Amino acid sequence: xxxxxxxxxVISHLILLLGALLVLFPLYIALVAASHPAEALIGTTxxxxxxxxxxxxxxxxxxxxxxxxxxxxxxxxxxxxxxxVGISLGKILISLLSAFAIVYFRLPGxxxxxxxxxxxxxxxxxxxxxxxxxxxNHLGLINNYPGLIFPLIASATATFLYRQFFLTIPDELxxxxxxxxxxxxxxxxxxxxxxxxxxxxxxxxxxFIYGWNQYLWPLLITNQESMYTVVMAIQRMVNVPDxxxxxxxxxxxxxxxxxxxxxxxxxxxxxxIKGLIETEK
Amino acid sequence: xxxxxxxxAAPRDFxxxxxxxxxxxxVTGLFFFYPAGQAVLGSFFMEDAFGLSKEFVGLxxxxxxxxxxxxxxxxxxxxxxxxxxxxxxMGLALVLAVTADQAIKGGKFYKSAVIIPYAVAPxxxxxxxxxxxxxxxxxxxxxxxxxxxxxxxMLDGDQAxxxxxxxxxxxxxxxxxxxxxxxxxxxxxxLIEAAAIDGAGFWRRFLGIVFPLLSPTTFFLLVVNxxxxxxxxxxxxxxxxxxxxxxxxxxxIYKVYNDGFVGLDFGGSxxxxxxxxxxxxxxxxxxxxxxxxxxxxx
Numbered sequence: 001x002x003x004x005x006x007x008x009x010v011i012s013h014l015i016l017l018l019g020a021l022l023v024l025f026p027l028y029i030a031l032v033a034a035s036h037p038a039e040a041l042i043g044t045t046x047x048x049x050x051x052x053x054x055x056x057x058x059x060x061x062x063x064x065x066x067x068x069x070x071x072x073x074x075x076x077x078x079x080x081x082x083x084x085v086g087i088s089l090g091k092i093l094i095s096l097l098s099a100f101a102i103v104y105f106r107l108p109g110x111x112x113x114x115x116x117x118x119x120x121x122x123x124x125x126x127x128x129x130x131x132x133x134x135x136x137n138h139l140g141l142i143n144n145y146p147g148l149i150f151p152l153i154a155s156a157t158a159t160f161l162y163r164q165f166f167l168t169i170p171d172e173l174x175x176x177x178x179x180x181x182x183x184x185x186x187x188x189x190x191x192x193x194x195x196x197x198x199x200x201x202x203x204x205x206x207x208f209i210y211g212w213n214q215y216l217w218p219l220l221i222t223n224q225e226s227m228y229t230v231v232m233a234i235q236r237m238v239n240v241p242d243x244x245x246x247x248x249x250x251x252x253x254x255x256x257x258x259x260x261x262x263x264x265x266x267x268x269x270x271x272x273i274k275g276l277i278e279t280e281k
Numbered sequence: 282x283x284x285x286x287x288x289x290a291a292p293r294d295f296x297x298x299x300x301x302x303x304x305x306x307x308v309t310g311l312f313f314f315y316p317a318g319q320a321v322l323g324s325f326f327m328e329d330a331f332g333l334s335k336e337f338v339g340l341x342x343x344x345x346x347x348x349x350x351x352x353x354x355x356x357x358x359x360x361x362x363x364x365x366x367x368x369x370x371m372g373l374a375l376v377l378a379v380t381a382d383q384a385i386k387g388g389k390f391y392k393s394a395v396i397i398p399y400a401v402a403p404x405x406x407x408x409x410x411x412x413x414x415x416x417x418x419x420x421x422x423x424x425x426x427x428x429x430x431x432x433x434x435m436l437d438g439d440q441a442x443x444x445x446x447x448x449x450x451x452x453x454x455x456x457x458x459x460x461x462x463x464x465x466x467x468x469x470x471x472l473i474e475a476a477a478i479d480g481a482g483f484w485r486r487f488l489g490i491v492f493p494l495l496s497p498t499t500f501f502l503l504v505v506n507x508x509x510x511x512x513x514x515x516x517x518x519x520x521x522x523x524x525x526x527x528x529x530x531x532x533x534i535y536k537v538y539n540d541g542f543v544g545l546d547f548g549g550s551x552x553x554x555x556x557x558x559x560x561x562x563x564x565x566x567x568x569x570x571x572x573x574x575x576x577x578x579x
Contacts, residue, residue, distance in 0.1 A: 012380045013387070019377040020394035023454065026409040027397070029420055033412065043418040094304040101301035106290040113302055120313045122565050126512040126534050127557040130541040130550055131319035132312055139311075151312040154305060167283055174287050184289045184297055213402035215516035220542070231402040235520040238408055247412055254405050261400035266393060273396075276456075277463050 027255075034252040041247045056252045065249050067240040071225035071233065073253055080212055080229040081260070083148040087211030088204050090153030095203075096196065099162035100188055104174070114163070121156045125217055133220050147221045148229070152214065157279040158203055165199050166192065202275030205268050209261045230257040317558065323551035342552035351528065352536070352553070359532045362446060363510035370450035371502055374457030379487070381458075382465040392462075399455035403448075404516035410448040411521045414440075434522070438529025441522045445530055448521065449514045456509075457502055464498030465491070497571075504568040508561060533557060 033041060034057070036050035060073045098117065102110045125132065132151060141147030169192065177187045218232040234257060237250045265272050289298070327338045346352045377395055381388055398406065413421040416433040425432045434441040468491060476486045492499075515534045518524060524531035524539060531539070537557065541550030 009385060012383055012385050015376060015380045016385075016388075016391040019373070019380075019454075020391050022373075023394050023398055023451070026406075026413055026451070029413060030409055041418070045413075045415075045418055045420040045423065047420070094308065097301040098305035101298040103285055104288050105294060105298035106288050107295055107298045107302070110302075113306060116314070117305055117309060120309050122561045123313050123317050123558065124508070124512045124561065126515055127537065127554045127561070128313070128316040128320050129538060130547055130554070131316035131323065133542075134319070135311060135316055150308065154308040154313060159305065167285070171286050174285070178287075184294050209400060215402060215404050215519075216538070219519075231404060231516075234404055234408055235516075238411060238520060239523070245415075247415065250408065251412060254408050258401045258405050261402075262397060265396060265400040269393065269396070273459060273463075276399075276459060 030251040030255055033248050034255055036248050038246050038248050042244075052248070056248055057256070060249050060252045060256065065237050065240075065246060065253070067243045067246065068233070068237045069225055071228055073230060073233075073256055075226060076228050076230040076233050077256060077260075079145075079148070079227060080231065080257070082145055083214065083218070083229055084208050084211035084260075086145065086149035087152050087214075088207040090149055091155040091158050091207045092200055092203055094153060095155050095158035095162055096193075096200070099159050099166060100192060102159075103163055103166040104184065104187070104192075114159075117154070117159050118156050120154055125152070129216065129220060136221060141221065143222055143224045143227045148214075148218060148227070151221075152211065152217060155207070158207070161199060161203065161279050162196065165196060169195060198271075198274075199278075201268075202271045203279065204275075205264055205272045206275035206279055208264060209272075212261050320551045320554040320558070323547055324555050325548075327548045338548070342548045343556075345549065346552055346556070354528060355531050355533055355536045358442070358528070358530060359511065359534075362442065362449075362514075362530070362532055363507055365446045366449045366453070366510045366514070367503065367506040369446065370453040371457050371499075371506060373450070374454050375461050377454070378458050378461035378465055379491070381462060395458050396455045398452050399459075401452060402516065403452055403513055404520035406452040407445065407448045407517035407521040410444060410451065414444050434526075436526055438526055441526060441530045445514070445517050445521055448517050449510060452517075453506060453509060457506065460498055460502055461495070464495050468494045500571055501568065504564050507564060511557070511560070 029045065029047075032046055032049055035053035036046055036056075037052050040046055040050055061077075062072055062074070064071045064073055098113070101107060102114050107113075136142065136147055136151055141150065173191055174187065177191055182190070213231055214229070215231055218229045219235075222228055222232070230253065234250070234254055237253060238245055324342050325337060325339060326335045327341060328335050377391075381391055381395075401409070413419050414432060414434060416422060416435060419432075422432045432440060434444045472490055472494075473486055476490055481489065511532075512534055514532070515538065518530055518532055518535045519538070522530040524535045533553065534557065537550055537553045540546045540553065544550075
């Protein structure tokens, strides 16, 4: 390495420290606010912790915010979990299967199929919201888990990643399997699936965060409080009509809403980075 | 397209292949292609005020968009927002990545800290910053008041814009940081060391070697960040400013939602969707054209 001693190193540390502070500052202030009673936040922002952290967490988990309808946040966290895991598993399953079909069969029209899957990259949910909502409505997908999950499980990136990976699996494995009399299903289950384990785990991390952080789709597809997700419900808590915002409880809810993906990112950092870099590039 | 030398080719195996590929095709057909087609089709029709009848109007919806001061304003808002967010977020991330690329103590801690915002959903990022800039006593509001700046993003359109730019950039720093870092680590260290031995200082090495070799990553990030600012930031705008005050933060995507779901103008909203589709397609083609070129020259 070049130049990493003395003054240069001090400057490097200073830059990184400033960056880390910039990133952590909003989270710190949120945590501090979540530890205070509502009165402590009127017209000011405390910079050090108060005594009410566990009460605030207990209160939003059990009763939510009265001004925003009082839906309990534990239920939102449950809904978010079901949605995120459902989207994740759904994406992985249909991408694994379709990539296998495209790579390992001389199926006529496979290139067109691949192209069609690929084009979905260019159609983010945000630009086709009204007609997609109408399709979901016709299929009875309003206010239920299938509605939160199915419209979001198509995945060009996951299919692409699996396809690229399958292309690197040595042809000899397929030959050997066929000599042993294995059909496509056996080959898929006993060879391809186990070899894909690391890729699948990395994809799970990335797609879980994607699913958990969905906002627009849950906003459209749910109108019953029992089906709200935590990320989507936060907006109702900061935009309460005719009442001051209860910032201590809003921050408590926001922290609960970002904690699960945060734990996944930090706890599985290596898999997360692998998944992110490989699905996107 | 790249292919396997060996594959299952017997027609009796094709039944399984079809079963395997069908779920993906059904989902994309139902929730991607059919709605996209409906949007294109819908953009040529106009509904009456009660939604009772539809009338084919050709390009009327597009003509109205082109002449609508509100739409052009929204396009301008999106341009300012996207450009500022992309530059701010990529700039900060590049500085941090170049610094973190050097072997220094505690690098792992800094790296973990910087990737945290990736986990935070855009509307949550928006609400965190909204609290810091909350006009009645937010932490940043008080600092600004000390500097003589009176902050109220609920009344001041420019301040509302600054707020959503900050929240959107903060959220995106992690992503840009990780890709810049991966790009930097792929540059052979021997090149940089050779330049250092020849007496090139930090800036000389950065501008002459590192930045040019990083250009594929930079270009890729420019495209991805533009798409991010156009679409995924909907949650920030919706939760924090609702497009206000006085349309000051009504980005293109917020307007599609607002006209379609709140204003119930399906024709106009569809035409706006089609315009956005064309923008994304252009961006995606630009990206792949570039990637292919890069591969061809390697």
